[in-house]
Amino acid sequence: MDTEFAVVGGGIVGLSVAYGLLCSGKRVTVYDEGDTAIRASRGNFGLVWVQGKGQNYPPYARWTRRSARAWPQFAQQLAQESGTALNLQQRGGYSIHLTEQSLADKVASYEKLRVALDDDYPFEVLGHNAIKQEEPHIGPSVAGAILHHEDGHVNPLMLLRTLAQLVRKRGADVITDAAVTRLEPQASGYELQLQNKQVHRAEKIVICAGLGAKTLAPMLGFKAPIFAQRGQVLITEKMPPFINRPSGEIRQVNEGGVQIGASSELAGLNDSETIDITAQLARNAMLMYPKLASASLLRSWAALRIMTPDGYPIYQQSTTCPGAFYITCHSGITLAAAHALLLPEWLCSRDHGEPSLPSLSAFSEARFNV
Numbered sequence: 001m002d003t004e005f006a007v008v009g010g011g012i013v014g015l016s017v018a019y020g021l022l023c024s025g026k027r028v029t030v031y032d033e034g035d036t037a038i039r040a041s042r043g044n045f046g047l048v049w050v051q052g053k054g055q056n057y058p059p060y061a062r063w064t065r066r067s068a069r070a071w072p073q074f075a076q077q078l079a080q081e082s083g084t085a086l087n088l089q090q091r092g093g094y095s096i097h098l099t100e101q102s103l104a105d106k107v108a109s110y111e112k113l114r115v116a117l118d119d120d121y122p123f124e125v126l127g128h129n130a131i132k133q134e135e136p137h138i139g140p141s142v143a144g145a146i147l148h149h150e151d152g153h154v155n156p157l158m159l160l161r162t163l164a165q166l167v168r169k170r171g172a173d174v175i176t177d178a179a180v181t182r183l184e185p186q187a188s189g190y191e192l193q194l195q196n197k198q199v200h201r202a203e204k205i206v207i208c209a210g211l212g213a214k215t216l217a218p219m220l221g222f223k224a225p226i227f228a229q230r231g232q233v234l235i236t237e238k239m240p241p242f243i244n245r246p247s248g249e250i251r252q253v254n255e256g257g258v259q260i261g262a263s264s265e266l267a268g269l270n271d272s273e274t275i276d277i278t279a280q281l282a283r284n285a286m287l288m289y290p291k292l293a294s295a296s297l298l299r300s301w302a303a304l305r306i307m308t309p310d311g312y313p314i315y316q317q318s319t320t321c322p323g324a325f326y327i328t329c330h331s332g333i334t335l336a337a338a339h340a341l342l343l344p345e346w347l348c349s350r351d352h353g354e355p356s357l358p359s360l361s362a363f364s365e366a367r368f369n370v
Contacts, residue, residue: 003029003173005347006192006202008180008216011037012044012156012332013339014208015163017347020340022170024348029202030167031192034177038211038228038269043303045233045261046156046253047246048088048334051095051123051148055109058116059362060312064331067338068150074337075154081169082162086154087254093151094131094247096142096288103144110146123148137242141287145247153246155254156333163336175200180209183219185321190220204323206347210306211269213328221320223365226328228304230267232277234260234285236295243289250285258292260285264305273302305330309368315346315360326365 007018010032018028050068054061068090075088097103107125114121124147131138131145168174175194182193183205192200205220207213217224238256246252249262262284263277278300286293306328308314313329325347329335346360 002201003027004203006031006190006200006205007208008205009208009210010174011210012160012336013327013329015167016336016339017206017208017327017343018167018172019163020344021347022167022172024344029173029175029200031178031180032174032176033179033212038271038304043233043301044156044333045259046153046333048090048152048154049093050150051093051146055113057312058113061113061117063338064334065150067335070337070341074340078162078166082166084158084162086158086162088152088154090152092147092149092245094245095146096247096249097144098141098287100143106146135244137289137291139287139290153251154333159333159336180216183216185220190324206325206327208327211304213326217326220324221318222316222326223368224326225309225368226306228269229307230265230271230302230304231261232263232273232281232300232302234278234281234300235298236292237298239295242291250288257298258295269304271302271304273300313363314365315363316365
């Protein structure tokens, strides 16, 4: 065999999985389609986020919190090995609301989730005066916010670059500009054919190809019920620090720029920005932080999230092709720590029902059969 594990996909998810496998002593080859790929990894918001995740699906809330709690260890490990800080800040984050009703509705949903999690879901409700004490530049239109202390943010491009460096440093073969066009089970292991007609072989395959999995995963018995959801992002000029904690819509990055986002649209594979969404995001941001009205907008972009019908991840070993795995999610940054530190044991196990392994049965494709 050419390698033990072929990881198809060189974004945050694929590189996190590959890094974890390498740390477990496995031989790994990463296949990265290159810059022509539709990448979520270069367009995301950079949040390490627990708040609101799994409101209607407690297993996802537990998995997300487990990864968020592992992030300090993960960031420290990457920094020590690479010499590069990821600028992780995990001092809590907000869900900011412009109306009392919106705030009340969100609190009710969090209270319901807290009950489902046996009261282990810490958050604080802050009225306008309370959030003003935490964030002096908050606008008068803000009714209040929810503060979740496990939330935070990181530099996502630094994370992507660091993972790309470390998987190479640890000995992985990283094949770039390598669009995989065919996956085929063999008597022993798997065969991968690339767009340039090269054929590679691996004992096991982990498909982390984002939207590309829509074509590849069914070749090994998966359904891959995924679709694209467009999100648009704005970023301002560098400003003196004035936002203490991030929210789901606004964060001030370590270089000083303010990143504004949180849009969601069904636009197929169109990753172009639109002026109406740009204007909507800017208006909303200025209501939350009026100081932004005087800031210059430097750039904007759009990227495509990988979504499942219920919005939750898929972790699945093929029922017809043992040794073939499919992983997809739209929270690759938040879940990167779990993918690197927890998934390798699951991927390498012969018995996926072992009690010591991460409990991922709630995330199989079987849930879509109901």
